[in-house]
Amino acid sequence: MRRRFGPVLAASLWALSWMPAPAQAQGEPVKVGYAKCAHCLPMALLPDFAKGATIDAIGFNSGNDVLTALISKSLDVAQVTYLHYVTALDKGFDVVAVAGEVNGGSECLAAKGLALKADDWAGFKAAVEKAKAAGTPLKVAASRGNAQDIHMRGAFLKHGINPNKDVQFVNIPNPSDHLAAVQRGEIDMVCSVEPFASQIRMAGAATRFVLPYDQAAGNLTNLIVTRSDVIKTRRAAVQAVVDADVALVARLDADKSVWIDVINQKTGLSKEVAAEAIKNAEPDYRMHRAKTLAIAAMMRDLKYIGRDVSAEAEKNMDYSFLEAATKKTRDGLGH
Incomplete structure (x- = not known):
């Protein structure tokens, strides 16, 4: 059974999750973490849209690192993925979902040797x-535990390919290393995250096989989460983050140039790559309850989690912040 956290790390995080949160003055910045990917990097712009609170946006290498920081109380709010949310609930961690941000960002790319259309x-x-019959199963790579990994596994399973038995999975934790692995011929396919997927394709190293959204998760990717103690002690700050997120999503829909610029600035990749990357991304502040429950079921089928967390997943989606920010009811916000 594949688990996101090893036993030692899981035990450490459990202990950290029960540590009292440090006392914070209401005027202190609210610390918001995000990962370094095309659909996550707009969070770096969040402070520009903040009203009523100061937001300190902090970048991390991966969503796994962001979740760890939230659980250890180094962050107040975290932009992670629906997969991280479900995994955290499976571990018994205190996480509450408060908004969406951007979905999409996944692409499976085939090495030229496969000659796949x-x-x-x-x-x-x-x-x-x-390849399996010959004793040399195809090598399929992803960054274990991220949304692209689960999108790929779900799509494979739906099309009759068991990702645990029919192919050899290769874990490449840092998505920026995916291009080199393809160029060195170490893998036959990779399910990467934007903008690195577009970088691979535009470099001519591999070709698009599929956007792996034909599974229970669809293209759902990003979720903004916090902890119940933060909601209790800093509710206004959490509301300010969600308000800023709603404003940010509106800006991303209206002006793609700011999105392209932040990808270029934070990754060093060209604006051409950035522009291509955001074609595979959908700004969306809603939280999709029904698909979240489907994701939880799929993750259990794929052995990512060990129990049914559907009740917790639904209970811990707090729509009140989005309702206040948008003046809409939860029925219009994905509930």
Whole structure:
């Protein structure tokens, strides 16, 4: 059974989750963490949209690192993924979802040696079966535990390919290393995150096989979460974050140039790559309850979690902040 956290780290996080949060004055900055990917990096702009609170936006290498910082009370609010949310609940951690941000950002790319056409599941399945019969299963890479990993595994399973048995999974934790692995011929396919997926494709190292959204999670990716103690002691600060998120999403919809600029500035990749990357991204502050429950069920089927967390996943989605920010009811916000 594959688990996101090892036993030692899980035990440490459990202990950290029960530590009292440090006392904070209401006027202190609210610390918000985000990961370094095309659909996450707009969070770096969040302070520009803040009203009623000062937001300190802090970048991390991965969503895994962001979740760890939230659980250890180094952050007040975290932009992670629906997968991280479900995984945290499975571990018994205190996380409360308060808003969405951007969805999408996943792409499966095939090495040129596979000679696969886009969306050719029959051809891919035939290649998988041939390689498996020869005792040299295809090597499929992703960053274990991120949204692209679960999107890929769910899509494979739906099309009759068992990601745990039919292919050899290769974990490449840092998505920025995906391009080099393809160029060195170490993998046959990678499910990467934008903007690194577009970087791979535009470099000519691999071709698009599929956008892996044909599974229970759809294209759901980002979720903004906090802890119940933060809501209790700093509710106004959490509301300020959600208000800023709603304003940010509106800006991303209206002006793609600010999005392209922040990707370029934070990753060093060209604006051309950034512009291509955001074609595979959808700003969306809603929280999609039904699909969240479907994700939880799929993750259990894939052995990512060990129990049914549907009740907790639904209970811990707090729509009150989005309702206040948008003046809409939860029925119009994904409930």
